[in-house]
Amino acid sequence: xxxxLYARWFEIGSDEGGMxxxxxxxxxxxxxxxxxxxxxxxxxxxxxxxxxxxITGFHASSGKIRYVTLKGTxxxxxxxxxxxxxxxxxxxxxxxxxxxxxxxVGIVADQGTEAASYLLSMDAKTRDQxxxxxxxxxxxCLVALDQGxxxxxxxxxxxxxxxxxxxxxxxxxxxxxxxxxxxxPPRGWSNQHRLAALAGWMELK
Numbered sequence: 416x417x418x419x420l421y422a423r424w425f426e427i428g429s430d431e432g433g434m435x436x437x438x439x440x441x442x443x444x445x446x447x448x449x450x451x452x453x454x455x456x457x458x459x460x461x462x463x464x465x466x467x468x469x470i471t472g473f474h475a476s477s478g479k480i481r482y483v484t485l486k487g488t489x490x491x492x493x494x495x496x497x498x499x500x501x502x503x504x505x506x507x508x509x510x511x512x513x514x515x516x517x518x519x520v521g522i523v524a525d526q527g528t529e530a531a532s533y534l535l536s537m538d539a540k541t542r543d544q545x546x547x548x549x550x551x552x553x554x555x556c557l558v559a560l561d562q563g564x565x566x567x568x569x570x571x572x573x574x575x576x577x578x579x580x581x582x583x584x585x586x587x588x589x590x591x592x593x594x595x596x597x598x599x600p601p602r603g604w605s606n607q608h609r610l611a612a613l614a615g616w617m618e619l620k
Contacts, residue, residue: 469495471526472615473533473555474607475548478503480518481605483612484526489619490582494597496526497608504547511546515554523558531559532567532614567618574613589613 471484479499487493500518505511523531533555536548552568559566571589580586583595593609593616594600 468529469527470530470532470615470618471522471528472611472613472618473531473552474611474614475502475533475536475551476607478547479607480515480522480551481607481611482522482526483608483615484528485612485615485619487619489616492596492616492619494601494612497601497604497612499608502547502551504543508546508550512550512554515551516558519551519555519558523562523564528564530565530567530618531555532569532618534569534571534610534614537570567614569614569617571610573617574610578617 467486467488469484469486471482474481478501480502481497481499483497484495485492486495500522502515502518505514522528533552535552539545539548556566574589574592576586579589579592583592586592590606590609593612594604596616597612
């Protein structure tokens with residue numbers, strides 16, 4: 416048996432600026448690779464799967480921010496955590512925005528969020544409703560920018576039968592869908608949590 420079969424392979428720079436794989440003996444002898452291993456081709460190694468990100472979905476309503484953190488895939492999502500935090504509307508919009516920032520920074524830190532998404536309500540009609548339902552997510556986008564994670568936006572129309580039904584045997588509506596795909600609804604699981612979960616689920620691969 417030829418001794419090079421037991422040699423340790425390692426990576427060194429090639430003359431072309433790429434990488435060349437040689438066994439230790441070849442390198443010590445300062446010889447060209449004698450084992451017919453093509454230039455810049457790494458010996459077979461175990462392929463490690465891509466890390467699954469933790470994605471937090473958000474929904475705003477009734478003076479509260481609901482959040483749901485998921486990981487896994489669209490076909491096999493895993494519910495990591497969920498909850499809600501109060502965010503009362505303030506006539507001082509600058510103070511309200513600062514309160515929203517503190518809230519989102521806290522949730523992102525607690526959840527270990529690596530990506531975020533949110534459902535933007537299209538039902539706001541008054542000035543206060545617009546501020547309460549839309550302004551917080553502008554703040555979330557700034558938090559995402561500061562901390563370097565991606566954030567995506569959805570509206571209710573995105574949660575239609577077409578993108579959801581392929582993942583379940585029977586499709587009733589978006590609320591039933593998220594219950595089916597995640598399993599038995601946990602205690603305190605509201606429709607607002609379902610909408611936050613849908614926003615997060617849309618970002619899974």
